[in-house]
Amino acid sequence: MIVGRGNEAGARLFREWFDGLTRAAEEQRGAAYVFVMGSLAELLRVFDFPIVFPEINSLQAAVRRVAHEYLNEAENYGYSPDICGYVKADVATQLRGGQHPMGKIPKPALAVCTNACNTYIKWGEIWERMYGMPMFTLDIPGSRGAGLASPRGGEDFERDRRYIEGQLTELIALCERVSGKRFDIDKLREHMGWANAMSQGWARVLELNRSRPAVFNALSDGTIYLGVANGFRGAREGAAFFTDLVEEMSHKAFRGIGTATTEKWRLLFVGVPCYPIFRRFSELFSDWGGVFVNSTYLWFASGGANLGFTYDLARPLESLAEGILLGVRDAMDSMFFQTDALVHMLDDFAADGVVYHPIKSCRTVSTGLADSRRALMAARDVPSLFVESDMMDRRVVSEAQMKNRIDAFFEGLAARRHQALATA
Amino acid sequence: MNAVFPEWRDQPLDELLYRSRELIEDTDFPTVRRWREQGGKVVGHFQVYFPEEIAHAGGLLPFKVRGAPVEPTQADSRFGSYLCSIIKTSLELALSKRVELDLFVTHPICDAARNLAGVWGRNAAYPCRILYLPQNPNSAFAAAYLRDEYDRVRRVCEAIAGRAITDDDLRRSLAVFNENRALLRRLYALRRERPWLLPADDAYVLLALGGVLPREEHNALLRTVLPLLDERAAPRQDKVRVVLEGGFCEQPPLDLLRAIARSCYVVDDDLLIGLRWLTSDVPADGDPLGALATAYLERSAHSPVQHDLRKPKDRMLLERLDEAKAQAAILMAAKMCEPGLEELVVHTRALDRRGVRYFVSEFEENMTSFDTLEIQLETFVENLLFD
Numbered sequence: 001m002i003v004g005r006g007n008e009a010g011a012r013l014f015r016e017w018f019d020g021l022t023r024a025a026e027e028q029r030g031a032a033y034v035f036v037m038g039s040l041a042e043l044l045r046v047f048d049f050p051i052v053f054p055e056i057n058s059l060q061a062a063v064r065r066v067a068h069e070y071l072n073e074a075e076n077y078g079y080s081p082d083i084c085g086y087v088k089a090d091v092a093t094q095l096r097g098g099q100h101p102m103g104k105i106p107k108p109a110l111a112v113c114t115n116a117c118n119t120y121i122k123w124g125e126i127w128e129r130m131y132g133m134p135m136f137t138l139d140i141p142g143s144r145g146a147g148l149a150s151p152r153g154g155e156d157f158e159r160d161r162r163y164i165e166g167q168l169t170e171l172i173a174l175c176e177r178v179s180g181k182r183f184d185i186d187k188l189r190e191h192m193g194w195a196n197a198m199s200q201g202w203a204r205v206l207e208l209n210r211s212r213p214a215v216f217n218a219l220s221d222g223t224i225y226l227g228v229a230n231g232f233r234g235a236r237e238g239a240a241f242f243t244d245l246v247e248e249m250s251h252k253a254f255r256g257i258g259t260a261t262t263e264k265w266r267l268l269f270v271g272v273p274c275y276p277i278f279r280r281f282s283e284l285f286s287d288w289g290g291v292f293v294n295s296t297y298l299w300f301a302s303g304g305a306n307l308g309f310t311y312d313l314a315r316p317l318e319s320l321a322e323g324i325l326l327g328v329r330d331a332m333d334s335m336f337f338q339t340d341a342l343v344h345m346l347d348d349f350a351a352d353g354v355v356y357h358p359i360k361s362c363r364t365v366s367t368g369l370a371d372s373r374r375a376l377m378a379a380r381d382v383p384s385l386f387v388e389s390d391m392m393d394r395r396v397v398s399e400a401q402m403k404n405r406i407d408a409f410f411e412g413l414a415a416r417r418h419q420a421l422a423t424a
Numbered sequence: 425m426n427a428v429f430p431e432w433r434d435q436p437l438d439e440l441l442y443r444s445r446e447l448i449e450d451t452d453f454p455t456v457r458r459w460r461e462q463g464g465k466v467v468g469h470f471q472v473y474f475p476e477e478i479a480h481a482g483g484l485l486p487f488k489v490r491g492a493p494v495e496p497t498q499a500d501s502r503f504g505s506y507l508c509s510i511i512k513t514s515l516e517l518a519l520s521k522r523v524e525l526d527l528f529v530t531h532p533i534c535d536a537a538r539n540l541a542g543v544w545g546r547n548a549a550y551p552c553r554i555l556y557l558p559q560n561p562n563s564a565f566a567a568a569y570l571r572d573e574y575d576r577v578r579r580v581c582e583a584i585a586g587r588a589i590t591d592d593d594l595r596r597s598l599a600v601f602n603e604n605r606a607l608l609r610r611l612y613a614l615r616r617e618r619p620w621l622l623p624a625d626d627a628y629v630l631l632a633l634g635g636v637l638p639r640e641e642h643n644a645l646l647r648t649v650l651p652l653l654d655e656r657a658a659p660r661q662d663k664v665r666v667v668l669e670g671g672f673c674e675q676p677p678l679d680l681l682r683a684i685a686r687s688c689y690v691v692d693d694d695l696l697i698g699l700r701w702l703t704s705d706v707p708a709d710g711d712p713l714g715a716l717a718t719a720y721l722e723r724s725a726h727s728p729v730q731h732d733l734r735k736p737k738d739r740m741l742l743e744r745l746d747e748a749k750a751q752a753a754i755l756m757a758a759k760m761c762e763p764g765l766e767e768l769v770v771h772t773r774a775l776d777r778r779g780v781r782y783f784v785s786e787f788e789e790n791m792t793s794f795d796t797l798e799i800q801l802e803t804f805v806e807n808l809l810f811d
Contacts, residue, residue: 078772080757080765082506084535087766115559118535121731122766129738129770137731139560139569142532144576145553146545159572166565336542358504363762367511368539371502375546388505 003257006216006245010224013241014102017231022103024050030109030178033127037303038114038140038328042191042234043171043320047179050106053230054123057100058089058392062275064101067392084119085361085392087126094130110178111135112171116142116303116328117364134178136171140164140325142332147340149329152322165321185316191234192311192320201242202229203308208249209293210349212266213258215249218292219269220282221259229302264289265413268345270296270338270372271357272365274402276394284403285355288410293349296334296341300365304330335365339375346382353383353413360390383416385409425462428455429637432645437652444629444645447636449678451492453523455636459485460524465584468523470514470530470540471673472727473698474555475716477601477706478577480639481593482585487523488635489514490675490696493790494522502543508760509789510674511536518548527584528552529577533673533729534763553580561721562733570717578713594712600639602705607646608634612692612700614653616748619689620660621653624668625681627690632675634699663689664805666783667745669771670756670764671695672727676787683798684754687805692748694727701725728763737767738774745780752808753782754801758789781808 024031032049034041041051061067067089074088075081077095098105110133113124124135141160143149150156172183205225208215216222225245232238252258267285269292274281285292299306304327312319334341345351356373358366366388373384387405389397427433431443447455456466467479468489476486491510499516517523527550532538538554545552555577558566578589611630615622630649634642666688670676675695684690706712706719726735745753755771757764768784775782783804785797 078769080768082760083762083765115532115556118532118538118729119762121559122728122763125731125737125770126766129736135733137560137562139556139558139563139566141556141569141573142554144556145541145551148553156576159569163563163565163569167560167563170563170565336539339546360506363507363535364538366504367507367536368503368543370504371543371546374502 002248002251006241006248007221007224009241009244010228013228013232013237018102021050021052021105025098025104025106029106030133031106033108033111033124035113035117035120036230036301037116037120037331038138038324039230039233039303040112040138040171040324042195043168043188044112044175045191045234046184046187047175047181049109049175049179051231052105052108054090054093055086056227056231057093057102057105058086059275060102061089061093061100062392063278065276066101067276068394071393081393085390087119087123089392090123091126094127107131108133110174112138114138114140114328116140116332119364134174136174138164138167138171138324140328142329143337146337149333152326157325161318161321161325164325165317168317168321188316188320189313192313192316194236194239195234196310197239198229198233198242199305200308200310201239201246202302202305204246205242205249206294206298206306208246208253211253211256212350213256213260213263214266214291214293215252215257215259217259217282217286218295218298219273219285220278222292222295222298223273226298226301229305233305258291260286260289260291262289263291265352265410266291266293266350268292268294268342268349268351268354269357270342270354271369272297272301272359272362272391274357274359274389274397275391276397277399280399281402284406288406290410292355293351294345296338300331300334302331303327304334306330336368339372339379342376343379346380351382353385353409355409356384356386358386358388360388360396361392383409383413425459425464425638427641428458429633429641429645432648437649437656440645440649440652441626441629444633445625445678448629448632451494451517451522453487453517453636456485456487456523459638465526466524467527467529467581467584468518468525470528470533470537471510471698472531472533472729473557473701473720474529474531475574475577475720476639477594477597477712477716478574478589479581480600481597482581482587482589484526484581484585485638487525488696488699489517489523489528490635490673491789492517492522493677494520495790502547506760507536508674508758510758511540513789514540515544515547518544526550527580529555529580531555531557534761536762537673551580551584557720557730559731561730567714567717567721570720571711571714574713574717591712595708598706598708598712598715600643602708603643604634604639604646605700605702605705607643607650608700610650611646614650616691619663619665619691620658621656623682623685624688624690624693625678625685628678628681628695631696631699635696662809663687664752664808665689665691665748665750666752666754667691667741667748667750668693668695668754668756669741669744670758670767670787672697672729673764674758674761674789676756677789677791680787680791680794680797683794684801686798687802688754690754691750692744694725697725697727728767737770741771741774742778751781753780755782755784756787759786
């Protein structure tokens with residue numbers, strides 16, 4: 001059965017991943033702690049580090065409806081209610097010796113934090129103090145302004161790329177020291193090859209959702225695929241998953257098989273999902289026949305893998321630096337300068353409306369969304385909804401209030417369509 | 425250019441301080457307006473650090489964008505909830521045209537501020553740029569990268585200035601700023617050595633002037649005021665020596681500093697730390713941009729928003745306390761300021777381990793009532809004095 005294969009395989013891979021982490025924790029193997037925007041998993045796998053994504057651990061705690069226990073524990077430790085909930089859930093996980101609803105999380109042997117989110121760096125400093133392990137900050141310069149991403153191959157781009165490549169050589173030396181293993185460039189090529197297959201697959205899957213009806217829901221199904229794109233980046237299983245997923249989505253697109261029973265509204269999602277009530281949050285839209293056909297989340301939270309960048313395996317380090325620069329820079333642009341991308345998305349995916357969901361926990365994503373919405377409204381006459389809650393903290397999630405707003409949004413969409421038909 | 429702040433000239437110390445305080449509290453930023461009225465151009469740069477020498481070398485006025493106690497009536501609709509005040513009020517200054525700029529530069533110091541270039545750029549007609557200062561200052565490749573970044577800033581400033589900014593221009597500016605740094609070091613040394621001569625609010629005002637004045641004017645004022653402070657007839661009182669931490673970005677209201685000064689001698693702080701970021705002279709010979717970049721990386725202060733393996737946050741606070749011979753710490757965080765709030769955990773634990781007493785509070789630049797805080801602070805001080 002090809003339809004539904006991706007969701008099942010994704011869930012299985014996740015269980016296997018956390019089982020592996022539990023084994024690593026029990027064997028007291030130190031892990032590489034990384035983040036979704038610039039994980040460098042393809043490089044870290046060369047040294048056989050178990051890979052831990054604390055953001056994904058925290059997300060899983062929220063989806064499993066226990067985030068509040070972790071948040072309370074971190075707040076009792078001293079962390080403010082007004083900081084990132086992902087950080088606090090992880091602090092509590094560490095305080096519990098790695099105990100997590102999905103298994104046991106091994107302690108870090110090193111952490112790699114990019115500057116794509118400032119909280120990454122503050123977060124790494126927490127582990128540094130807790131465990132005294134090395135923390136490596138990979139500095140990735142972003143666009144210096146709206147529409148100012150330096151063109152690939154140009155002088156400014158090359159400067160940034162060289163800076164990253166230099167840092168990668170320093171990171172490799174650190175990994176050798178921490179792991180006690182020599183760097184093997186052919187092994188890097190192998191992992192980069194799998195990352196290539198994943199990136200190309202991810203880009204193709206996103207593209208296939210232009211089909212009508214949409215072949216997957218970017219909010220619910222998309223989050224599963226995103227998890228695999230991150231957790232299995234540079235791994236053989238990840239490459240195989242995306243090869244299969246492209247096949248499944250192509251099959252659905254060819255046969256007109258949609259993700260929803262009745263697709264009435266094609267929507268774009270901007271922000272981060274509401275994980276404490278994830279299923280219900282998704283249903284609030286799908287009950288009205290709303291399907292999310294794309295989202296900026298699937299771009300930035302994949303570290304820019306949506307670009308489908310292909311590493312040149314003949315010059316792996318240069319190309320790795322180039323790919324990281326392009327990917328992470330694009331992830332940042334998707335958060336800070338997304339207006340033009342959304343305009344194109346509206347056309348490419350024939351979307352009927354845009355849902356903005358800023359969250360308390362993540363200022364990186366949320367700070368500019370109100371203004372971004374104003375800019376999009378000025379550029380295009382498209383209905384939009386702006387509803388705030390959180391990705392971790394159910395204390396700031398008001399389901400009833402949210403439902404009212406969402407219901408009104410769909411009523412507005414219906415009235416608009418009715419009016420358009422009447423005047424046609 | 426005529427002086428943009430001539431009011432302090434030929435005034436006795438108290439009057440000079442009064443007029444300086446009035447200027448710092450003026451949310452219409454008259455010195456910036458006067459500069460523009462004379463045809464000058466202005467580069468606004470958001471907290472914490474910006475290499476102001478580059479703008480100065482192009483004849484531009486570097487203006488430190490540090491928010492203001494104003495109501496963000498227009499800016500509010502551009503942002504979501506759960507944000508610090510400085511983000512909103514800084515944009516409000518631009519939207520309300522209290523401050524008119526020719527260029528705005530921001531550095532992604534935190535998750536909120538890194539959105540500022542995007543938001544500002546969508547609402548302003550002039551260029552808005554991001555300066556990516558290195559977050560990996562421990563890399564052997566950071567200095568070359570930063571030197572190139574500064575060269576990029578030079579090119580952007582040249583376009584605003586309408587002329588080339590030569591290395592000699594930069595060297596002249598380095599000399600002006602070196603003098604400024606030396607004068608500020610003297611100001612802070614005075615606070616540490618004889619804090620009864622320089623209460624926290626006065627010290628802050630004298631420092632903050634650097635963000636709204638051409639540096640030559642700031643230098644002239646400091647050169648005049650330092651000897652006057654030295655001779656100030658102020659009695660030494662039995663106050664606790666404290667370090668104030670938490671003012672690296674959003675600024676506490678002056679009245680809050682005044683309230684603290686009533687019961688404490690603030691012997692060091694991190695208020696507007698960007699104005700004191702470089703801790704020694706920058707060599708004016710050789711490559712000026714390279715020297716400026718090296719100084720940022722190798723001879724600089726610390727803040728919660730710069731990661732440097734050589735500057736662990738807990739140790740840096742303890743060093744600041746030791747160097748200032750402080751008895752206690754006042755730890756503050758701006759409301760909704762993530763880096764500041766996260767640092768509270770680090771700092772309180774470090775002080776607990778050392779056995780140093782501390783007072784913790786949140787603040788907002790727009791707050792107007794300090795009675796409760798002052799009572800709490802007095803209780804804290806009494807506990808210290810009579811324990």
